[in-house]
Amino acid sequence: MGKSEIDEQDLLRRLIEGDQAAFENLFRRHNAAMIRFATGIVRSRYVAEEVVQDTWVSVLSRIDLFEGRSSLAGWIYTILLNKARTLAKRDGRTVFFDDATDGDGLANAFDGRGRWRDLPELWDELTPDRHVEGRSVLKHVETAIEALPPAQRAVLMLRGQQELDPKEVCALLDMSEGNMRVLLHRARVSIRNALDQLNKSL
CATH class of the missing domain: 1.10.10.10 (Winged helix-like DNA-binding domain superfamily/Winged helix DNA-binding domain)
Structure with missing residues:
Protein backbone atom coordinates (compact mmCIF):
# COMPACT_ATOMS: atom_id res chain seq x y z
CA MET A 1 0.00 0.00 0.00
CA GLY A 2 1.45 3.34 -1.08
CA LYS A 3 1.77 6.44 1.09
CA SER A 4 -1.01 8.23 -0.82
CA GLU A 5 -3.40 5.35 -0.13
CA ILE A 6 -2.52 5.43 3.57
CA ASP A 7 -2.99 9.21 3.63
CA GLU A 8 -6.39 8.91 1.98
CA GLN A 9 -7.50 6.17 4.39
CA ASP A 10 -6.41 8.34 7.31
CA LEU A 11 -8.26 11.33 5.83
CA LEU A 12 -11.36 9.20 5.31
CA ARG A 13 -11.26 7.94 8.89
CA ARG A 14 -10.95 11.48 10.20
CA LEU A 15 -13.83 12.68 8.01
CA ILE A 16 -16.08 9.88 9.27
CA GLU A 17 -15.15 10.87 12.83
CA GLY A 18 -16.21 14.45 12.09
CA ASP A 19 -12.73 15.96 12.20
CA GLN A 20 -13.24 19.60 11.14
CA ALA A 21 -9.57 20.13 10.25
CA ALA A 22 -9.71 17.15 7.86
CA PHE A 23 -12.76 18.57 6.12
CA GLU A 24 -11.20 22.04 5.87
CA ASN A 25 -8.13 20.46 4.26
CA LEU A 26 -10.30 18.61 1.74
CA PHE A 27 -12.37 21.74 1.09
CA ARG A 28 -9.31 23.91 0.39
CA ARG A 29 -7.88 21.26 -1.92
CA HIS A 30 -10.94 20.88 -4.14
CA ASN A 31 -13.52 23.66 -3.74
CA ALA A 32 -12.20 26.22 -6.25
CA ALA A 33 -11.68 23.55 -8.92
CA MET A 34 -15.14 22.11 -8.24
CA ILE A 35 -16.72 25.51 -8.85
CA ARG A 36 -14.87 25.91 -12.17
CA PHE A 37 -15.84 22.38 -13.16
CA ALA A 38 -19.52 22.91 -12.33
CA THR A 39 -19.57 26.29 -14.08
CA GLY A 40 -18.73 24.52 -17.32
CA ILE A 41 -21.95 22.53 -16.98
CA VAL A 42 -24.46 24.96 -15.48
CA ARG A 43 -22.93 28.05 -17.18
CA SER A 44 -23.36 30.29 -14.14
CA ARG A 45 -20.81 30.74 -11.39
CA TYR A 46 -23.54 31.62 -8.91
CA VAL A 47 -25.45 28.41 -9.68
CA ALA A 48 -22.19 26.45 -9.72
CA GLU A 49 -21.38 27.65 -6.21
CA GLU A 50 -24.80 26.41 -5.05
CA VAL A 51 -24.23 23.04 -6.72
CA VAL A 52 -20.82 22.72 -5.07
CA GLN A 53 -22.24 23.65 -1.68
CA ASP A 54 -24.93 21.01 -2.13
CA THR A 55 -22.22 18.53 -3.13
CA TRP A 56 -20.26 19.18 0.07
CA VAL A 57 -23.41 18.59 2.11
CA SER A 58 -23.89 15.26 0.35
CA VAL A 59 -20.25 14.32 0.82
CA LEU A 60 -20.39 14.97 4.55
CA SER A 61 -23.73 13.24 5.05
CA ARG A 62 -22.71 10.18 3.00
CA ILE A 63 -18.99 9.90 3.76
CA ASP A 64 -19.57 6.69 5.73
CA LEU A 65 -21.02 5.15 2.54
CA PHE A 66 -17.83 5.69 0.55
CA GLU A 67 -16.62 2.22 -0.43
CA GLY A 68 -13.24 3.08 -1.92
CA ARG A 69 -14.02 1.80 -5.41
CA SER A 70 -12.52 5.03 -6.72
CA SER A 71 -10.38 7.71 -5.13
CA LEU A 72 -12.11 10.03 -2.68
CA ALA A 73 -11.71 12.89 -5.18
CA GLY A 74 -13.25 10.74 -7.91
CA TRP A 75 -16.23 10.00 -5.68
CA ILE A 76 -16.69 13.69 -4.84
CA TYR A 77 -16.58 14.69 -8.52
CA THR A 78 -19.07 11.95 -9.39
CA ILE A 79 -21.53 13.47 -6.92
CA LEU A 80 -20.81 16.95 -8.26
CA LEU A 81 -21.23 15.90 -11.88
CA ASN A 82 -24.54 14.17 -11.18
CA LYS A 83 -25.92 17.19 -9.36
CA ALA A 84 -24.73 19.64 -12.02
CA ARG A 85 -26.11 17.52 -14.87
CA THR A 86 -29.45 17.11 -13.12
CA LEU A 87 -29.73 20.87 -12.73
CA ALA A 88 -28.63 21.53 -16.31
CA LYS A 89 -31.16 19.01 -17.60
CA ARG A 90 -33.90 20.65 -15.54
CA ASP A 91 -32.99 23.95 -17.20
CA GLY A 92 -33.13 22.36 -20.65
CA ARG A 93 -29.39 22.00 -21.21
CA THR A 94 -27.36 18.88 -21.89
CA VAL A 95 -23.57 18.81 -21.77
CA PHE A 96 -21.67 16.14 -23.71
CA PHE A 97 -18.02 15.69 -22.87
CA ASP A 98 -17.01 13.22 -25.57
CA ASP A 99 -16.32 15.68 -28.40
CA ALA A 100 -12.84 14.62 -29.48
CA THR A 101 -12.25 13.39 -32.99
CA ASP A 102 -8.57 12.80 -33.54
CA GLY A 103 -5.21 13.79 -32.16
CA ASP A 104 -4.52 16.56 -34.69
CA GLY A 105 -0.85 15.83 -34.13
Missing part, protein backbone atom coordinates in the same frame (compact mmCIF):
# COMPACT_ATOMS: atom_id res chain seq x y z
CA LEU A 106 -1.05 17.31 -30.66
CA ALA A 107 0.62 14.30 -29.08
CA ASN A 108 3.90 15.53 -30.58
CA ALA A 109 3.85 18.42 -28.13
CA PHE A 110 3.99 16.04 -25.16
CA ASP A 111 6.13 13.19 -23.91
CA GLY A 112 4.90 9.71 -23.02
CA ARG A 113 3.67 10.94 -19.65
CA GLY A 114 1.58 13.74 -21.10
CA ARG A 115 4.03 16.50 -20.13
CA TRP A 116 5.14 19.26 -22.48
CA ARG A 117 8.31 18.47 -24.39
CA ASP A 118 9.11 22.20 -24.40
CA LEU A 119 7.68 24.49 -21.74
CA PRO A 120 6.10 27.78 -22.83
CA GLU A 121 8.73 30.50 -22.90
CA LEU A 122 7.00 32.24 -20.00
CA TRP A 123 7.75 29.26 -17.74
CA ASP A 124 11.35 28.68 -18.77
CA GLU A 125 12.98 30.92 -16.20
CA LEU A 126 11.67 32.25 -12.89
CA THR A 127 13.14 35.70 -12.25
CA PRO A 128 12.08 38.42 -9.78
CA ASP A 129 10.17 40.08 -12.63
CA ARG A 130 8.28 36.84 -13.19
CA HIS A 131 7.20 36.87 -9.54
CA VAL A 132 5.76 40.35 -10.02
CA GLU A 133 3.95 39.12 -13.13
CA GLY A 134 2.76 35.99 -11.36
CA ARG A 135 -0.68 37.24 -10.44
CA SER A 136 -1.30 38.47 -13.97
CA VAL A 137 -0.20 35.12 -15.36
CA LEU A 138 -2.45 33.21 -12.97
CA LYS A 139 -5.43 35.36 -13.92
CA HIS A 140 -4.60 34.86 -17.59
CA VAL A 141 -4.48 31.08 -17.13
CA GLU A 142 -7.78 31.07 -15.24
CA THR A 143 -9.40 33.07 -18.04
CA ALA A 144 -7.99 30.66 -20.63
CA ILE A 145 -9.35 27.68 -18.68
CA GLU A 146 -12.78 29.31 -18.46
CA ALA A 147 -12.75 29.76 -22.26
CA LEU A 148 -12.08 26.07 -22.98
CA PRO A 149 -14.88 23.90 -24.38
CA PRO A 150 -16.64 21.93 -21.58
CA ALA A 151 -14.99 18.61 -22.46
CA GLN A 152 -11.47 20.03 -22.50
CA ARG A 153 -12.01 21.98 -19.30
CA ALA A 154 -13.42 18.92 -17.51
CA VAL A 155 -10.51 16.69 -18.52
CA LEU A 156 -7.90 19.34 -17.75
CA MET A 157 -9.29 19.89 -14.28
CA LEU A 158 -9.87 16.26 -13.36
CA ARG A 159 -6.71 14.79 -14.87
CA GLY A 160 -4.31 17.70 -15.05
CA GLN A 161 -5.20 19.63 -11.88
CA GLN A 162 -6.91 17.16 -9.55
CA GLU A 163 -4.69 14.30 -10.80
CA LEU A 164 -7.47 11.72 -10.91
CA ASP A 165 -6.49 8.38 -12.36
CA PRO A 166 -7.13 8.20 -16.15
CA LYS A 167 -9.60 5.35 -15.71
CA GLU A 168 -11.54 7.38 -13.15
CA VAL A 169 -11.72 10.37 -15.49
CA CYS A 170 -12.90 8.19 -18.37
CA ALA A 171 -15.54 6.50 -16.25
CA LEU A 172 -16.74 9.79 -14.81
CA LEU A 173 -17.04 11.52 -18.18
CA ASP A 174 -18.03 8.39 -20.11
CA MET A 175 -15.30 8.54 -22.73
CA SER A 176 -12.46 6.41 -24.04
CA GLU A 177 -8.93 6.86 -22.74
CA GLY A 178 -7.84 7.90 -26.24
CA ASN A 179 -10.42 10.68 -26.34
CA MET A 180 -9.49 11.74 -22.83
CA ARG A 181 -5.84 12.12 -23.85
CA VAL A 182 -6.71 14.11 -26.98
CA LEU A 183 -8.92 16.46 -24.95
CA LEU A 184 -6.21 16.91 -22.33
CA HIS A 185 -3.64 17.67 -25.03
CA ARG A 186 -5.94 20.16 -26.72
CA ALA A 187 -6.61 21.91 -23.42
CA ARG A 188 -2.89 22.11 -22.63
CA VAL A 189 -2.11 23.46 -26.08
CA SER A 190 -4.78 26.15 -25.64
CA ILE A 191 -3.34 27.15 -22.28
CA ARG A 192 0.17 27.13 -23.72
CA ASN A 193 -0.92 29.34 -26.61
CA ALA A 194 -2.57 31.73 -24.17
CA LEU A 195 0.65 31.94 -22.16
CA ASP A 196 2.72 32.46 -25.29
CA GLN A 197 0.44 35.33 -26.28
CA LEU A 198 0.81 36.84 -22.82
CA ASN A 199 4.58 36.48 -23.04
CA LYS A 200 4.64 38.42 -26.31
CA SER A 201 2.64 41.24 -24.75
CA LEU A 202 4.89 41.60 -21.68
